[in-house]
Amino acid sequence: MNINKYMFREYDIRGVWDKDITPEISYLIGRAFGTKLKRMGKNTTLVGHDNRYSSPVIEENLVKGIIECGVNVVRLGLVTTPMYYYGWDLLDIHCGMMVTASHNPKDDNGFKFSYNGIHNAYGDSSIELYNMIIENDFEDAEVEGTIKNVDIKKEYVDMITSGIDLTDRKLKVIYDCGNGTTSVVADEIFNRFSEKLDLVPLFNTSDSDFPNHHPDPAVEENLTVLKEKIKEHVADIGVAFDGDGDRIGVIDNNGKFIDADKLMILVWRYLVNKGVDKRTFYDVKCSLALKEEMDKLGIESEFYRTGNSYTKAKSYEGDYPFSGELSGHVYFRDKFNGYDDGIYAGLRLIEILSQTGKSVSELLEGISHYESTPEIKVPTPDEIKFQVVDGVKKYCEGKKYQVILVDGVKIFFEDGSALVRASNTGPNLTLRFEAKTRDRLEEIQAEFMDLIDKLKSDLNS
Numbered sequence: 001m002n003i004n005k006y007m008f009r010e011y012d013i014r015g016v017w018d019k020d021i022t023p024e025i026s027y028l029i030g031r032a033f034g035t036k037l038k039r040m041g042k043n044t045t046l047v048g049h050d051n052r053y054s055s056p057v058i059e060e061n062l063v064k065g066i067i068e069c070g071v072n073v074v075r076l077g078l079v080t081t082p083m084y085y086y087g088w089d090l091l092d093i094h095c096g097m098m099v100t101a102s103h104n105p106k107d108d109n110g111f112k113f114s115y116n117g118i119h120n121a122y123g124d125s126s127i128e129l130y131n132m133i134i135e136n137d138f139e140d141a142e143v144e145g146t147i148k149n150v151d152i153k154k155e156y157v158d159m160i161t162s163g164i165d166l167t168d169r170k171l172k173v174i175y176d177c178g179n180g181t182t183s184v185v186a187d188e189i190f191n192r193f194s195e196k197l198d199l200v201p202l203f204n205t206s207d208s209d210f211p212n213h214h215p216d217p218a219v220e221e222n223l224t225v226l227k228e229k230i231k232e233h234v235a236d237i238g239v240a241f242d243g244d245g246d247r248i249g250v251i252d253n254n255g256k257f258i259d260a261d262k263l264m265i266l267v268w269r270y271l272v273n274k275g276v277d278k279r280t281f282y283d284v285k286c287s288l289a290l291k292e293e294m295d296k297l298g299i300e301s302e303f304y305r306t307g308n309s310y311t312k313a314k315s316y317e318g319d320y321p322f323s324g325e326l327s328g329h330v331y332f333r334d335k336f337n338g339y340d341d342g343i344y345a346g347l348r349l350i351e352i353l354s355q356t357g358k359s360v361s362e363l364l365e366g367i368s369h370y371e372s373t374p375e376i377k378v379p380t381p382d383e384i385k386f387q388v389v390d391g392v393k394k395y396c397e398g399k400k401y402q403v404i405l406v407d408g409v410k411i412f413f414e415d416g417s418a419l420v421r422a423s424n425t426g427p428n429l430t431l432r433f434e435a436k437t438r439d440r441l442e443e444i445q446a447e448f449m450d451l452i453d454k455l456k457s458d459l460n461s
Contacts, residue, residue: 001025003133006382007110008126010424011309014101014110017054021109026058030065032132033097033113035139038069040115043145046096048076048084050181050244053208054109059099062111063147066097070141075149080181080245081112082341083156088117089337090155100181100244103216104426106209112309118316122309153185161192163335164347166354172198172233173350174251175343176226176240178215179207182343186241189343197350200233202226215242217249217342218328220257220374227255236353237360239346246308247328248342250349252360259372260328261286263349265293266363267322267330270352272297276321276334283311284410285326285375285432288417289368305407307424312340326375326432370416371441372434378452380429384459385422388429391455392420392448411448415440418448 003025007015013029015021037045047063049055055078063073076087084098094117101108112120132138175190177183183206190199202225203212213222217240226238230251238251250258258266264282272278278299282290283306294301304314308329315323315331315338324330329340332348349360356363380388392409402412408421408430416435423430429452435441 003130005130006427008130010126011120011122011307012110012112013126013129014104014108014426017058017107017109021054021058023057023061026061027065028133029111029129030062031069031138032065032129034066034069034071034145035132035137036115036129037066037071037095038139038141042071042095042115044072044074044093046074046076046084046087046091046093047099048079048081048087048096049099050081051078051184051206051208052101052106052109052243055099058109062097062099067145067147068141069139070143070145072145073147075147076152077149078181078184079152080185082245082339082344083152083185085339085341086156086159087150087152088114090152091150093117098244102244103214103218103242103247105214119313120309122307122313153188157185157188157192160341160344160347161189164193164351166193166196166351168196169354169357170196170198171237171350171353172200172235174200174202174226174229174233174235174238175204175346176202176217176223176238177204178213178217178222178240178243179203179205179210180215180241180243180245181206182241182245186343189347196354200229200235202229210243217242217247218260218326218375223249223251223257226251227257230255237349239342239349241342241346242328245342246340248330248345249328250360252364254361256361258360258364259287260324260326260330261290262364262367264290264322264324264330265367266360267348267352268294268297268299269363270356271322271334272299274334277319279318280320280323281311281314281318282323283325283327284404284407284419284421285430287370287372287434288412289370292368303404303406303410306421306430307407308340370434370436371438373432373441373445376431377423377426377428378431380422380427380456382427384456385427385429387459388452388455389420389422392451395451413444416444418444420448420452
C-alpha cells in the first residue's frame, strides 16, 4: 500500500481525506496505535472526533483497528479537542486519539494522540506508527477489545464555567464558532453567564463545509465579519475559535485584531500581582514586544519552539502559570489544569475585563510598537524545506547575526527580528518579520525572502 510518509509529522498525523487518509489507512493507524498501547501495558484508550465530514468514517475505522489489538475503546463521539483532553482526567484514561485537522482546510483530516494523558505525542512518535504499518508489525488479540460510548458534555460544561468570577459589569460579548466543533457546546457554556453578559453568537451551527470563513482565528482576514459585528453591536470583545476548539482569536472593542502575543501581555499584566510564579515562555513566532513587556513586569521568560505538543509538554513540566503560542494556543495553570482551550481562554479574558473595569484597548496601552508581518507561509516541498532552513542558518552564521536555533532560525537585530522555520503541519516554510519602522521591516523581509527564493532555486535545480 502506498502511504504518504510526510503526513506522519513531528506532533501529529495530518493529510488529505481520501488521498492520504482513507478508511483502510485509518484502520492501519488504529492497528499501530493499539499495538503500541498493548506493548506499553495499556488496555483502554479514549477516542474522539471533530465535526469534519470525514471524521466519523475515520473514527469508525480507527476504532476497529484499535480493538483488534485487544485494547478497549471509550468513545467520546463528537467533541472539541479540549473536551477530549478533559476526558483524560475525568475518566482516568491517560491515553487517546483525537481525529481532527484543527484549522486545516475542510478536506484535510488527521490524528492527535497521547500515550500519557498529559500532552500529545511528539518527536519520532508519529514516524514510529508509520514504520509499524509499513512493517506490518501488529499485535493480534485472541479477544477483541470492547467499545463503550460515553457523553462527557455536562461534566465539561460544569467544569469550564465553575471557576469564572464575573462582577456585575454588563459586558457585550460576541463569540464566533466559525461553524467548527465548538458549535456543539459554546452556546451552553456562554449561556451559563447570560445574566451578566449580553451575548451575540456568530456562526454557531456545526457545518463541516465551514461556509462563512476558514476556521483559523489566528488569521485576521478570517475574522472580518466578527470585526464588523463588534462595531455594529458596540461590543466589548469578540472571541473566535478554531475548527477543533483549542485555539483563540480576539477582536478588541474597537474592532481591531489582537495577536496572541499581545493577548499574553494583557493576561500577564493582570496576573503579575496575583501571587503567581513569575515565569513564562512563548514560541519563536512571538514579537520582541512580548519579551520586552515581560522584562518590564519582572517575569522570567524565554522563546521556545512552536508546536502544540511541545509547548503543552513544557507548560506541564515547568508548571508555568500562563504561557502560549502566537497561533492562539494558550495554557492557563493558575486556576485551571493547563490544557489549551479556546473557549476557556475567552472566558478568562471576559473575566479580566469584568474584574478590571477596563476595555481591551486600555489594557494594552503602552506596549512597545513594532511594525510586523502576519505569519507568512511559503509553499516549500517537504523534501527540501529543512534544507532551506539549514541554508538560512549558514547565511546568518556568515553574517554573524545573533540567532537562536530552538526552532528554525530566529534572527535578532537591534530594531527588529526575523524568523524562518519549517512548518510541521504542511509543506511550507513559516516566516515572520518585525521592525521599529515600516521601511526597516520591508528591508529585513526582502533580505530573507530573496535568500529563500535563491536557496529553493538552488535545491530544485
